[in-house]
Amino acid sequence: MTKQPVNRRDFLQRSAAAASLTILPAWVPQASAKAPLAGSQVISVHRMKLGSFEVTTMLDGYIDIPPAVLQADPALVKSLLTAGGWPESPMRLPVNTFLVNTGDKLVLLDAGGAKMLGPTAGRLPQCLAAAGITPAQIDEIYITHMHGDHLHGTVAPDGSALFPHAILRIAKDDMDYWGNPEVEAKAPDNQKGRFIPAKRAMAAYGDRIKPFKLGEELTPGIQSVEAVGHTPGHSCYLVQSGSARLLAIGDTLHVAPVQFPRPDITVAFDWDQDKARNTRLGIFDRVVKESIPIAAVHLPFPGIGLLRKKGTDYVFDPAPWQLF
Numbered sequence: 001m002t003k004q005p006v007n008r009r010d011f012l013q014r015s016a017a018a019a020s021l022t023i024l025p026a027w028v029p030q031a032s033a034k035a036p037l038a039g040s041q042v043i044s045v046h047r048m049k050l051g052s053f054e055v056t057t058m059l060d061g062y063i064d065i066p067p068a069v070l071q072a073d074p075a076l077v078k079s080l081l082t083a084g085g086w087p088e089s090p091m092r093l094p095v096n097t098f099l100v101n102t103g104d105k106l107v108l109l110d111a112g113g114a115k116m117l118g119p120t121a122g123r124l125p126q127c128l129a130a131a132g133i134t135p136a137q138i139d140e141i142y143i144t145h146m147h148g149d150h151l152h153g154t155v156a157p158d159g160s161a162l163f164p165h166a167i168l169r170i171a172k173d174d175m176d177y178w179g180n181p182e183v184e185a186k187a188p189d190n191q192k193g194r195f196i197p198a199k200r201a202m203a204a205y206g207d208r209i210k211p212f213k214l215g216e217e218l219t220p221g222i223q224s225v226e227a228v229g230h231t232p233g234h235s236c237y238l239v240q241s242g243s244a245r246l247l248a249i250g251d252t253l254h255v256a257p258v259q260f261p262r263p264d265i266t267v268a269f270d271w272d273q274d275k276a277r278n279t280r281l282g283i284f285d286r287v288v289k290e291s292i293p294i295a296a297v298h299l300p301f302p303g304i305g306l307l308r309k310k311g312t313d314y315v316f317d318p319a320p321w322q323l324f
Ligand SMILES: [Zn+2]
Pocket: 147, 149, 150, 250, 251, 297, 298
């Protein structure tokens, strides 16, 4: 049979005629784009495979801080923020937490800030629910340091432990500082509030807090990496499964558009400015040289990707999305 060429006009006319003969039954629902506005962000949870492990990032929320905390010429800070597409003020820092399932254990790396730092954080419990995990399932929590936006999420509003079975691991050097009444007594009045998260966590977890020595392996596949400077016992965590690695960097980085081009710039709440600067430079250098992806608390959700060097700047390439 030979095919007849179809004239385009004939085709359109026949199609239109056919369409006009199609009568939709009355019960076919009519599509409508109209829906009430949600007025709030959806709960943000992201999961990736790391070797045989799974890493789930949960966005606890954000905190706003003034650019004046950056220890640099305000005009320079302003120009770096503008170049990064950020407003001049405030600087909005996301707060991510990371849950590692090693297959044997559920380990939470930092716990967000609860409502300690205002209403814009404290979504960790909803994130866990969205990820299908209950707080009672968490085996261990590794804290990078005892500041509120990392530690306070371990404590429920009534002061009890939010994670009823978890062991809390904190570097001894941080415990010796933030948990020491003599250090607190010597702190200026406007700094005393920064000891509250440590006190509440210590009251809630008691002897379920197990201090560790910086650099220790805390469970097979997760090792502390000394990163002192932001606080006296600041610890990063190297997560490794087979040849796949990920470095949870805690507060080695606060303000991406400033500290990627200028990693020498510190923040006012670094405990030791020189150590904090040198630690950041050392860690940035290592992850670039060894191609280790980072998981950053204060990078835009989910905060996981590779750093590379472009001239003197560091550039962050977010990890590709995994669908599995
Ligand atoms: Zn922080």
